[in-house]
Each structure stands twice: as C-alpha cells, then as structure tokens.
Amino acid sequence: MEIVRSHRKSSAGGPVPTLSFYRSAPPLEVRLEDFELFAMDRLRVLHGISDGLSRGKKATEMDDLVSELWREHMRHPDTTEIINKDIISHFVLRLVYCRTEDLRKWFLSMETTLFRSRFRFASAEAQIMLMNECELPLKALTHDEFKDVKDELGQVARSINQPLPTDDSIFFKIPFEEVPELVAARSVYLRKGYGYVAVNQVVSLVANQFRSHLSKALVLTNRKWTTTIRELEKDRLTPIVEGLSTRYLGPDYSQPKEYAEISLKDIDQIARSSFSLCMRHLFYKLREDHHLKHGGRMQLGLFLKGVGLKLDDALAFWRAEFSQKVGSERFEKEYAYNIRHNYGKEGKRTDYTPYSCQRIITSTPGVGDHHGCPYRHFSEENLRAALGNMGVTGRSVDDIMEKVQNRHYQLACTLTFEAIHSCPHDAGINHPNQYFIDSRKILQPKADSVGGS
Ligand code: SF4
Numbered sequence: 001m002e003i004v005r006s007h008r009k010s011s012a013g014g015p016v017p018t019l020s021f022y023r024s025a026p027p028l029e030v031r032l033e034d035f036e037l038f039a040m041d042r043l044r045v046l047h048g049i050s051d052g053l054s055r056g057k058k059a060t061e062m063d064d065l066v067s068e069l070w071r072e073h074m075r076h077p078d079t080t081e082i083i084n085k086d087i088i089s090h091f092v093l094r095l096v097y098c099r100t101e102d103l104r105k106w107f108l109s110m111e112t113t114l115f116r117s118r119f120r121f122a123s124a125e126a127q128i129m130l131m132n133e134c135e136l137p138l139k140a141l142t143h144d145e146f147k148d149v150k151d152e153l154g155q156v157a158r159s160i161n162q163p164l165p166t167d168d169s170i171f172f173k174i175p176f177e178e179v180p181e182l183v184a185a186r187s188v189y190l191r192k193g194y195g196y197v198a199v200n201q202v203v204s205l206v207a208n209q210f211r212s213h214l215s216k217a218l219v220l221t222n223r224k225w226t227t228t229i230r231e232l233e234k235d236r237l238t239p240i241v242e243g244l245s246t247r248y249l250g251p252d253y254s255q256p257k258e259y260a261e262i263s264l265k266d267i268d269q270i271a272r273s274s275f276s277l278c279m280r281h282l283f284y285k286l287r288e289d290h291h292l293k294h295g296g297r298m299q300l301g302l303f304l305k306g307v308g309l310k311l312d313d314a315l316a317f318w319r320a321e322f323s324q325k326v327g328s329e330r331f332e333k334e335y336a337y338n339i340r341h342n343y344g345k346e347g348k349r350t351d352y353t354p355y356s357c358q359r360i361i362t363s364t365p366g367v368g369d370h371h372g373c374p375y376r377h378f379s380e381e382n383l384r385a386a387l388g389n390m391g392v393t394g395r396s397v398d399d400i401m402e403k404v405q406n407r408h409y410q411l412a413c414t415l416t417f418e419a420i421h422s423c424p425h426d427a428g429i430n431h432p433n434q435y436f437i438d439s440r441k442i443l444q445p446k447a448d449s450v451g452g453s
Contacts (some may be wrong), residue, residue: 019115019118019119019122019126019130020086020087020130020133021130021133021134021209021210021213022087022090022091022094022214022217023133023213025091026084026087026088026091028084028087028088030088032236032237032240034085034088035088035092035237035240036092036240036244038085038088038089038092039088039089039092039093039096039244040244040247040249041073041074041085041089042073042074042086042089042090042092042093043093043244043247043249044069044072044073044249045066045069045070045073045074045114046093046107046110046111046114047249048065048069049062049065049066049069049110049113049114050106050110051411051428052065052066053109053113054403054406054408054411055411062113062117063117063120063121066113066114066117066118067117067121070114070118074086074089090111092241092244093107093244094107094217094218094221095221095225095229095237095241096241096244096245097218097245098218098219098221098222098225099222099225099245103245104215104218104219104222107218108211108214108215108218111210111214112207112210112211112214115207115210116203116204116207119203119206119207120200120203124170124199127199127200127202127206128170128199130206131172131199131202131206134205134206134209135209136174136178136202136205136206136209137174137175137178138172138173138174138202138205139172139173139174140170140171140172141170141171141172141173141196145173146165146169146171149171149189149191149196150165152189152191152196153165153169153171153189153196153198155189156187156188156189157198159186159187160185160186160187162198165198169198169199170198170199171196171197171198171199172196172197172199172202173194173195173196174194174195174197174202174205175193175194175195176188176190176193176194176195178195178205179195179197179201179205181204182195182197182201183195187201188201246358246359246362247358248356248358248359248430248431250356250430250431250434251431251434252353253306253353253354253431253433253434254305254306254352254353254354255306262304262307262308262309263309263313264309264313264316264317267309267317270440271283271284273439273443274435274436274439274440274443275432275435275436276413276416276417276429276432276435276436277373277374277375277386277387277390277413277416278299278360278371278372278373278374278432279299279300279303279432279436280390281370281374281386282296282299282300282370282371283300285370286300286321287321289325290321290322290324290325291321291322291325291326292370292371293368293369293370293371295363295365295369295371295372296369296370296371297318297335297338298342298355298371299355299360299363299371299372300371301314301318301338301339301342302342302352302353302354302355303354303355303432303433303436304317305342305343305352305354306353306354306433307433307436307437311339311340311343311345314339314343315336315339315340318331318335318336318339319331319332319336322335354431354432354433355432356430356431357373357409357410357413357429357430357431357432358430360372360373360432361373361375361376361409361410365377373409373413374386375400375403375404375409375410375412375413376404376407376409380401380404383401383404384397384401387400387416390416390420391420392416392419392420396415396416396419399415400412400415400416400419403415410428410429410430411428413429413435414428414429417429417435417438417439420439421439421442421443423442425438
C-alpha cells in the first residue's frame with residue numbers, strides 16, 4: 001500500500017518520522033549511561049500509563065495523560081535526539097521485558113496503549129507513513145472516487161459528530177469485515193463490500209498491527225537474549241537489563257525528608273496513623289512476638305531509618321523488643337551489628353536505601369516471615385481484617401479488594417490512604433516512605449493547629 005495524497009512536509013523537506021513500528025534496532029552508537037537513562041525515562045512513561053489504566057481512565061483521558069507523560073519524560077530540544085531516545089529506549093526495554101511471560105504481557109499492553117495515543121496525536125503525514133508500513137488491505141481513495149462518495153461521507157460524519165470531509169481529507173476503502181466495530185457502531189459508510197474510513201478511524205487497525213508485530217519481536221528477542229546476549233554481555237549490559245524491570249524510579253528516601261523525623265516516644269502513635277499497611281503489620285508483629293526474621297528486620301529497619309529514626313533510637317527500639325525474646329547479650333552479639341550496618345556504620349559503610357513498593361511486592365516471604373506487601377501476600381480474610389483494624393470499612397473495602405483481585409496492589413494501597421485520610425492521593429503510592437511523608441503532611445498541620453488553639 002502506497003499512500004500519496006499528503007502534501008505537508010517537515011522543514012527538513014521530508015515527512016517527520018515521529019512514530020514507528022520499531023522494525024529493527026537502529027545502527028546507533030549508544031553511551032552506556034544513555035542506554036540506562038533513556039530506558040528509565042520510557043519506563044516512567046509506561047508506569048504512568050499502567051497507573052492511568054488501573055485507575056480506569058477513559059480513552060480521551062488516557063490520550064491526555066500519555067501526551068503529558070511523553071512531554072515530561074521524553075522531550076529533548078533536538079528533534080533528532082527525541083527520535084533516537086524514543087527508538088533506543090524502546091529497544092532497551094524490549095531486552096528488559098522479553099525475559100518472562102508476565103514481563104512481555106505488561107510491556108506489550110503498555111507499549112500498545114502508548115502507540116495508540118501517539119498515533120491519534122500524530123500529524124496526518126506521520127499517520128500515513130505508518131499506514132504505508134502496515135500490510136493492511138487499505139486503499140486510499142482516488143480524487144474521483146472521493147468526489148463520488150463525498151456527500152455520503154458527510155452524512156456519516158454528521159451522524160457521529162465528526163468534522164465534514166473537505167477536498168484535502170484522506171479516506172480509505174477497506175473490506176468491511178476488517179472493521180466490525182465501526183460497522184456495528186454505524187460510523188462508517190459501506191458500499192459494495194467496502195467500508196470507507198477516515199484516517200483517524202484506522203487507529204485500532206494500526207494499533208493491532210503494532211501489537212502483533214511487537215508480540216512476535218519480543219519472543220524472538222527472548223530467544224536471542226537467552227542464547228547469546230545474556231552471556232556475551234554478562235559484565236556490561238546484563239546487570240543493567242536485569243535490574244531495570246524492578247528499578248524504583250521515584251524519589252530517594254535513604255535520608256529523612258520533610259516531616260520525616262520520629263522519636264521513640266511518638267513511634268506507636270505515628271505507626272497507628274501514618275504507617276502503610278506493610279510497615280504497620282511488621283511493627284505490630286515485632287511488638288507482639290518481640291522478634292522478626294531477617295526480611296522483616298530489613299524492610300522495617302530501613303523504612304524507620306528513612307523516616308528519621310536516629311541510629312541510637314533504632315538500637316534502643318530493636319533492643320527493647322528483641323531482648324524480651326533472646327536476651328540483651330544475644331541481641332548485642334547477633335542483631336545490633338546489622339542495625340549499625342543498615343545505617344552505614346559497619347562493613348562496606350554503604351548507606352542502605354529503604355525498599356520501594358515494587359521491591360516489597362515482588363519479594364517472596366516464606367513461612368513465619370512477615371515482610372512483603374499485605375495486598376499481595378495476605379489471604380483475603382486477613383487483608384479484610386487488617387483493613388478493618390486500620391479503620392477502613394464499607395464500600396472502601398470492596399473497592400480495595402477489587403483492585404487487589406486485579407493485582408493492582410499499589411492502587412489498593414492508594415485507596416486505603418485516601419479512605420484513612422479522607423482526601424485524594426492523585427500521585428499514587430510507590431513507596432512506604434512516601435506514604436508516611438504524605439500522611440504526615442496531612443495530619444501534622446492538623447495536629448499543630450489543634451495544639452495551638
Ligand atoms: S503498596 Fe507499598 S506501601 Fe502499600 S503496603 Fe504494599 S508495599 Fe507497603
């Protein structure tokens with residue numbers, strides 16, 4: 001299919017290739033740093049899309065969201081650089097997300113949503129370039145054919161509130177069985193077995209082509225990854241690729257931030273009001289059992305460090321609990337070292353970072369472990385009981401459980417936050433320390449004003 005009825009050109013003299021099917025990896029030199037940074041920026045876009053979809057946004061709202069995300073994370077003053085960043089980041093993420101069925105499914109769905117919205121926003125010339133690439137049974141109408149059916153096309157356009165066709169409009173003929181949704185919605189003119197579609201109506205056809213092409217490409221990439229690339233690049237690209245799918249992309253919570261400073265005397269009251277469910281569960285289990293296994297100690301300990309519990313207070317806090325179970329001598333010998341280690345005071349003296357939701361959700365707690373994300377790792381019965389203990393009841397619990405059933409754990413946590421604090425949380429929860437800070441921002445001023453009145 002070759003479509004030639006476009007006259008608009010870019011300033012460089014040719015059509016601007018802003019959107020593509022990513023048929024082959026570009027022969028570009030990529031700095032290792034850009035390899036990772038570009039991929040992370042695209043991941044921010046894809047995660048934003050995933051969040052929008054799981055919040056049930058409508059198609060038009062998704063289009064606005066995608067364009068905002070794209071502008072925020074993928075822009076560059078130089079058009080060539082934008083195109084390179086787009087292509088490079090797509091191919092890097094193909095490597096990252098080809099490796100398991102679940103990763104492939106997620107990537108395919110997010111990239112197709114991204115493609116669909118970008119196609120809708122693209123200029124007519126970019127849309128036509130893409131349609132030229134597809135092997136769809138589309139035929140552009142000649143001028144005579146167009147003149148012949150222009151009135152009928154106008155009637156259909158009027159009935160579906162679309163702009164009326166002008167002499168510059170581009171329409172295609174396509175066998176009607178290829179566009180069943182348009183036929184069912186009576187939004188296409190039919191004649192002699194063909195549907196006559198406007199350029200903006202072919203988006204779902206093109207997006208399906210994109211999806212099927214990408215799906216096959218991911219399987220092939222996976223084959224190449226497992227047979228050659230992984231081993232060949234084991235010292236250079238492999239660690240980056242393997243880390244990217246679970247990479248936390250939000251702010252760094254390794255150091256206490258605004259509103260993040262807690263002392264031992266307030267810790268129980270603050271845990272009740274401002275800890276996310278995962279941290280609340282660990283905190284109460286520690287108070288109850290006077291013990292937590294390694295995974296729990298790490299998850300809670302680093303979180304407490306990030307919310308501003310000083311090393312001395314942390315030692316006193318853990319000692320007060322553990323010594324009731326194992327005695328203070330054993331605590332000093334076996335556990336105190338790890339706490340100092342988390343604060344960068346022992347061993348390699350690395351300042352360890354609190355765990356993000358993504359890391360917690362993908363952890364695999366064993367029997368007797370209490371770490372992990374309750375929305376992912378609790379039974380339905382236990383989760384309902386835990387939400388009740390947090391004061392979440394009625395309709396809110398059903399909404400949260402629905403998100404859990406659809407595996408939108410962070411969204412379930414966001415709805416819990418909203419129910420408890422009685423206000424929207426548009427950004428969504430990505431990190432237990434973010435949950436804490438956002439909660440303090442809401443509760444602290446209220447507490448201050450009550451205290452001051
Ligand atoms: S979504 Fe994140 S903050 Fe909320 S309970 Fe799960 S891991 Fe914790």
